[in-house]
Amino acid sequence: MVTRRNFLGAGAAAIAVPLLPRRAFAATPARFNLALLNASGQNTAFAYVTGFDNGRPVFVRADGSAYYPPSPSAPVTPLGADCAIPLGANGSTVRVSVPRMYGARIYLCIGSRLDFYVNPGPAVVHPSFLNTSDSNFNKNWTFAEFTFNEYELFSNISYVDFVAAPLGLSLRSLSGRVETIPGLPAASLDPICYSLQQQATQEGSAWNSLIQRGPDGRNLRAMSAHYQASRFQDYLTGYIDACWNKYRNTTLTVDTQSGFGVLTARVGGDNLLRFNNGEAFAKPSTADVLSCDSGPFSLGGASDVRKAIIPRLAAALNRTTLLDNPNQPNGEVASRFYRNAQTNHYARLVHERLPDNRGYAFPYDDVTASGGPDFSGAARSGDPDTLTVTLRALR
Template identity: 75%
Template sequence: MISRRLFLGATATALATPVIGQLAAGSASAATPQRFTLNLVNNSGSATAYAYVVGLSGNRPLFVRRDGSSYYPPSPGAPVTPLGEDPSIPLGGPGSSTTVSIPRMYGARIYVVTGQKLNFFVNPGPHIVHPSFLNPADPNINKNWTFAEFTFNEAELFANISYVDFVAAPLGLSLRSLSGRVETVPGLPAGALDGICSALQAQASREGSAWNQLIQKGPDGRNLRAMSAHYKASAFANYLGGYIDQCWSKYAGTNLVVDTQSGPGRLTGRVSGGVLRFANGEAFTKPSTADVFSCDSGPFSLAGASDVRKAIIPRLAAALNRTTLLSNPNQPHGEVASNFYRNAATNHYARIVHERLPDNRGYAFPYDDVSPGPDFSGATRSGDPGTLTVDVKRLR
C-alpha cells in the first residue's frame, strides 16, 4: 500500500527547486486499468479556472494535456526555463465538469487555479519547478491555487487531500471504482479559509504567540492561504519544549510501547540519559519544536534510517503533534480523535484544520495517517479505479 509519506518533500519551497524528480515510484503487484478518468467540477464560483496534472512516468516528468496525451518537457540548457508549451486544462464555467483521461504516473499533483494561469518552469535534468507559496519572487505567489496528490501504478490509484503545506481554496475527492465502490473525502467546506485564519489569529492573541504569522494575504488584503507551522518554525522556538520535557521525564520512569504495525511489532522504550532508547537499539534524542512540526528533522530525519526506525518515527511524531504521547504510553493504540490537541501548547494549525473537516479526515501534518484503525488522513485508493472526481470549491 502507498502512503502519502512518498510525497514528503514534494512541494517546491523555492522557485528554482526541483522536486518531483526526487520521488520514487511505488511497487506494483496487480493490474489496474491503463487509465482512469479525472473529473474536475468547477464549484469555485469563477468563470476562469484551470487545472494542471503533473507527475512522473519512468523517472521522467510529464504533464497531461487536455486531450489525455502526455507532454514530456525536455531538459533545458539553463535553470528556471519556461515550459515549451502551455499544459493548462481549461475548466468550464461555474457548476460544469471537465473530464481528462489520465495515464499511469506517480508522485503526481492536480493543481487548480482561478482567475489566471499558473507558471511552471523546468530545470536541467529535467526537473519541474512547481509553484511556490514561500518565494516572494515566484510569479504564482499571489494567485489563488491549490492541489491534490495522487499516484497511479499497476497496483492502485492512491489520492489524497493535503494540508501539510497550506490551506487555500478547498477541494473534495470522490473515487468511483469500476466495480461500483465509491470512496469520498469531502475535505474542507467552501469558504473555510477565513474561519481558519480567524482561529489562528485568536490563538495568537490568547497566547501572544506566532500562529497569526501563518496567514498569507493577497494584494487585496484578503486571506489567500494559511501555512503549516513548520514553515515558520523559528517563530515558535521552544513552543512545545515544556510538553516534550514532560514526556521525556515520564518515560524515564515508565515504559513507552510503540507498535510499528509491521514486522517488528511492538517495541518498548525508556528514557535514559535524556535519550529515548528502544529494546532493538534505536535511540531518539529529545526533539525540538521544529522537529515535531516538520516530522523530518533532528531525531525524526529519515536520512540513513533503518526500516524499524522509519516505523517508529511516524508514531512518535504523530503523538507529539497531537500531544497524546504524555497521556498514552501505548502508541498508537487507544488513540481517538477526541483526545487530540488537548494540551494548551499543541499543533494548533492541525487542530484548527481538523475541527473544520466534516469527517475529520485530511493530512494536517505528514504523519496524520498514523492510526490504530480509523482513518484521519483523507486518502482514498482503488485497485480498479474508474473516475476520480475533484470538487473545486470557493476560496470564500
C-alpha cells in the same frame, strides 16, 4: 501499500515505513478518468496535472496527451507547451484521461493560469507559496496528490503545506465502489485564519505568522506551522520535557504495525528514549516535531525499524497525546487530540473544520490505531474508473 509518505518520492514527502507485501490482483487499467468539477463560484479556473513517468517529468494536457518537457539550457525556462486544462464555467465538469504516473499533483487555480518553469535536468519548477517573487505567489491556487501505478490509484487531499481554496475527492471503481473524501467546506480559509489570529493574540505566539494575504489584503492561504518553525522556538518544549520525564519511570509501548512488532522504550540517564531493539531518540525540538523530519526524526540513514517508529512518535507529539497515552498508537482516540494548551494548533483548526476529520494536516497524519479510523483523507482503488476533484470557493 502506498501512503502519502512513500508515493511522492524523494524531495516531496518523507518515506516512513517499508511497503507492505502487495496482494495478488489484476493490474489496474492503463488510464483512469479525471473529472474536474468547478464549484468555485467563478467562471474562470484552470487545472494542471503533472508528475513522473519512468523518472521523467510529465504533464497531461486537456486532450489526455502527455507532454515531457525537454531539459533547457538555462534555469527557470518557461514550460514549452500550454498544459492548462480549462475547467469551464462554475458548475461545469471537465473530464481528462490520465495515464499511469507517480508523485503527481493536480493543481487548480481560480481566476488565472499558473506559470510552470523547467530547470536543466529536466526538473519542473512548481508554483511556490514560499517565494514571494514567484509569479504564482499571489494567485488563488491549490492542489491534490495522486500516484497511479499497476497496483492502484492512490489519491489524497493534503494540508501539509497550506490551506487555500478547498477541494473534495470522490473515487469510483470499475466494481462500483465509491470512496468520498469531502475535504474542507467552501469558504473555510477565513475562519481558520481568524482562529489562528485569535490563538496568537491569546498566547502572544506566532500562529498569525502562518497567514498569507494577497495584494488586496484578504486571506490567500494559511501555511503549515513548520514553515515558520523559527518563530515558534520553544513553543512545545514544556510538553516535550514532560513526556521525556514521564518515560523515565514509565514504559512507552509503540506498535510499529509492521513486521517489527511491538517495541518498548524508556528514557535513560543519557536523556535518550531508548527502545528495547537498540534504537534511541534524542529529545526533539519544537521544529523537529512540526516538520516530522529533522533532528531525531530525520530519515537520513535511518533503519527500517526506525522509519516505523518515527511516524508514531511524531504523530503523538503533534497531536499532544504522548504524555497521556503510553500505548502508541493503539490507544489513540481522536477526541483527545490537540487538547494540550500548546499543541499543533494549525492541525487542530484544520481537523475541526473537516466534516469527517479526514485530511493530512501534518506528514504523519495517517497514523492511527490498528483497525481504527482513517485520519488521512486518502482514497485508493485497484480498479479505478473516475476520480472526481471538486474545486470549492475560497470565500
